[in-house]
Amino acid sequence: MTEASEIETGEAARHRALLDERSASLARRGRTRAGVATRPVLLCLCGEDRYGLPLGEVSQVIPARSCTPVPGAPDAVLGLVALSGRVVSVIGLAAAMGGPDPAAPPQGHFVVLRGGGAAVALAVDRVEGIVPVPVAALADPASPGEPRDRPRLGSEAVSVYAAAGPQGGAVVIIDPRHLLRRYLP
Template identity: 50%
Template sequence: MSANGRRQDEADRIRALREARTLALARRGEAVRVEGEGSAFLVCACGPERYGLPLAEVAQVVPARPCTALPGASPALLGLVALSGGIVSVLDLARALGRGGTPAEGGHLVVLRGTAVPVALAVDRVVGTGRIGGAEPEGPAPAASALAIGLGSEAVSGYAPARPGSAGAGDFALVDLPRLLRRYLP
């Protein structure tokens, strides 16, 4: 292949990458659709517990990255990260719920939408999506220990047993984000 042919192939590859990136950026603001009835939740693991965050309040999920610590901040506030051209405060979800521990290496940041200050929640991993409401599954709901899922926190508003169509999310505790964040945001 000639040098001109290689340059043309490289230019075509760059053009295709730019078009794909432009389309991805254009879709960034679209809501994630989850089929079925009821409220949709993004289910995240923090240690052995699973917590559901309202999917409508989740902007994006990105791999965890190192934070710049803030001196004198609450132990739940891990620090700040640069993300998508802005500065985002990072809260450890487990610590904010009073569960202790530290996020696992290789975890995720769940970036929230509609907050006064850009905020991301650090979690060990995103498990999948879950749904509550709508048609109930057949058979008895599994029992859950309040201590096992951290229902002692005022920001945990309930419990959702596993149900069909929940993308492997299993049982999870429901997190009331406004209640959780009011302690940390102006």
């Protein structure tokens, strides 16, 4: 065997191993603990804090950009941006959750939310990805079949603290409708 054919065989074996590893990773992707129904949430980072937004509430994720300030707006309202021909209000998620007000222009990502009313985006430091969270963590207390007196934790916008993601760390699951009540008429 020549040296060139040995190199080709080594590269082919390495390529095959990479494909096998990727296939195994994709096969594990949909697996969850037996008997636990899950739904996807968008995992976002704001400093050290990890927040989850139900994926059904998210329209798109875009890179952060400069905002036009709104005089007299609450501190968590970073300003307005133009997006696809519409004006979008940008709210800093960390500040809205009681964290420090941002000192610098937004960097990271804007998570544009779905909704029939005003267009709103949440500013986050980074979007980490989509992770599964138990359905019980996402249940709306006003939904049929759910107890109406289910307590909210910490903030009215927090529906639950859950373990999610590949490392299984704690994630604060946010209910965007409750979060935005403070900022929208």
